[in-house]
Amino acid sequence: MADLPNMHDAEPIPESARQEIDRLLQSGDLFRYTAPEDAPVSLLEAEFAEMMGVKYALAVSSCSAALFLSLKSMGLPRGARVLIPAFTFAAVPSSIVHADCVPVLCEVDHSYRINLADFEARLDDVDAVMISHMRGHTSDMDRILELADARGLPVIEDAAHSLGTLWNGRKIGTLGRVGCFSFQSYKMINGGEGGILLTDDADLIARAVILSGAYEHNWKKHPVLHDAFSKWQNQLPLYNLRMSNLSAVVIRPQLAELDRRVRDGRRNHDHVAARIDQSPWITVPPSLPQEERAPDSLQFSLCDMTDGDVDAFVDTAKAMGVSIQVFGRSKDNARAFWNWGFLGPAPDLPKTRAMLSRACDCRLPARLTVAECDAVADVILSAIDHVMRPPVQALA
Numbered sequence: 001m002a003d004l005p006n007m008h009d010a011e012p013i014p015e016s017a018r019q020e021i022d023r024l025l026q027s028g029d030l031f032r033y034t035a036p037e038d039a040p041v042s043l044l045e046a047e048f049a050e051m052m053g054v055k056y057a058l059a060v061s062s063c064s065a066a067l068f069l070s071l072k073s074m075g076l077p078r079g080a081r082v083l084i085p086a087f088t089f090a091a092v093p094s095s096i097v098h099a100d101c102v103p104v105l106c107e108v109d110h111s112y113r114i115n116l117a118d119f120e121a122r123l124d125d126v127d128a129v130m131i132s133h134m135r136g137h138t139s140d141m142d143r144i145l146e147l148a149d150a151r152g153l154p155v156i157e158d159a160a161h162s163l164g165t166l167w168n169g170r171k172i173g174t175l176g177r178v179g180c181f182s183f184q185s186y187k188m189i190n191g192g193e194g195g196i197l198l199t200d201d202a203d204l205i206a207r208a209v210i211l212s213g214a215y216e217h218n219w220k221k222h223p224v225l226h227d228a229f230s231k232w233q234n235q236l237p238l239y240n241l242r243m244s245n246l247s248a249v250v251i252r253p254q255l256a257e258l259d260r261r262v263r264d265g266r267r268n269h270d271h272v273a274a275r276i277d278q279s280p281w282i283t284v285p286p287s288l289p290q291e292e293r294a295p296d297s298l299q300f301s302l303c304d305m306t307d308g309d310v311d312a313f314v315d316t317a318k319a320m321g322v323s324i325q326v327f328g329r330s331k332d333n334a335r336a337f338w339n340w341g342f343l344g345p346a347p348d349l350p351k352t353r354a355m356l357s358r359a360c361d362c363r364l365p366a367r368l369t370v371a372e373c374d375a376v377a378d379v380i381l382s383a384i385d386h387v388m389r390p391p392v393q394a395l396a
């Protein structure tokens with residue numbers, strides 16, 4: 001059995017970043033709008049837009065900032081209602097509150113995917129939809145886009161943790177009117193902090209660029225449709241959510257690593273998933289047929305176990321060296337909707353609550369070897385055995 005790997009550290013930043021970092025340190029040129037052209041942030045935007053096959057990209061300080069700017073750039077009025085899945089990270093409803101809008105939560109099934117009946121039932125009462133592809137699990141985007149389009153509702157994709165995922169061969173984050181990604185350290189590309197917003201909508205990007213902090217005529221440094229700006233010059237508040245050049249030079253050389261990370265992450269995930277899925281106490285929700293996942297972590301659900309069994313499993317796995325969180329049972333978990341006290345009393349969402357109380361979350365970085373993944377699977381299976389199969393009494 002291989003030793004247990006370090007499951008928390010990120011990959012080293014590619015060596016090629018050093019030269020650019022040195023150049024920036026020498027010149028002190030850290031602000032994206034100082035250089036007349038080709039600032040690292042601008043180059044990142046151009047490369048990311050090209051890689052994703054969309055017209056416009058705006059790099060910002062976080063994915064949360066990108067989500068907030070998406071809402072603000074659509075001109076949603078104060079109090080507009082935004083539908084989100086109840087299984088997401090607290091930053092998502094937070095971005096909606098920050099934009100003076102009201103999050104409306106819909107049920108998520110044991111599959112970790114949006115319950116479409118509940119989604120549809122709430123659609124007539126909302127002004128926009130924000131689909132969070134939580135932990136890279138994709139809900140039925142064909143149906144979601146069809147239902148939203150039929151009502152003229154804009155769809156924002158929170159693809160923070162889904163970079164590299166495909167849906168019917170199309171890149172996740174490019175299906176809705178806007179897509180937002182994260183470069184926070186636990187995501188596929190690690191800039192420490194950072195985010196990027198993608199859209200093909202010239203007017204939306206014009207507003208987002210100004211709102212993000214392109215004051216005066218700094219918007220002229222963006223390769224976007226400049227006609228759109230005459231309408232918005234001096235008409236929008238500046239939130240100053242820009243990205244620094246230093247972040248961009250750390251992020252840019254990682255774009256070339258993405259395909260490998262996606263491939264290795266999927267290999268690791270599918271290997272462990274296939275092994276632990278053999279246990280009668282575990283199910284790993286399958287991907288949908290339209291979906292090609294890009295996982296850098298592992299989620300699985302415990303079945304037919306009591307709360308006590310679930311907690312004992314988590315403790316046992318931890319003692320054996322693998323840290324697992326059950327979203328709905330670890331204290332103050334930011335992915336359990338009832339902990340979002342800033343929204344007021346928690347809504348009644350029994351399906352999502354039941355799912356979260358049995359859904360396990362375990363990091364599984366792309367850099368692990370298959371042997372290391374086997375060591376992780378061994379621990380998960382041993383911990384389950386330990387908890388669910390009490391030792392047989394020795395015969396006297």
Ligand SMILES: *Cc1c(COP(=O)(O)O)cnc(C)c1O
Binds near residue numbers: 061132
């Ligand atoms: C990480 C994450 C976010 C927030 O991203 P930041 O860049 O840290 O703001 C939002 N949604 C999901 C699904 C995430 O995983």
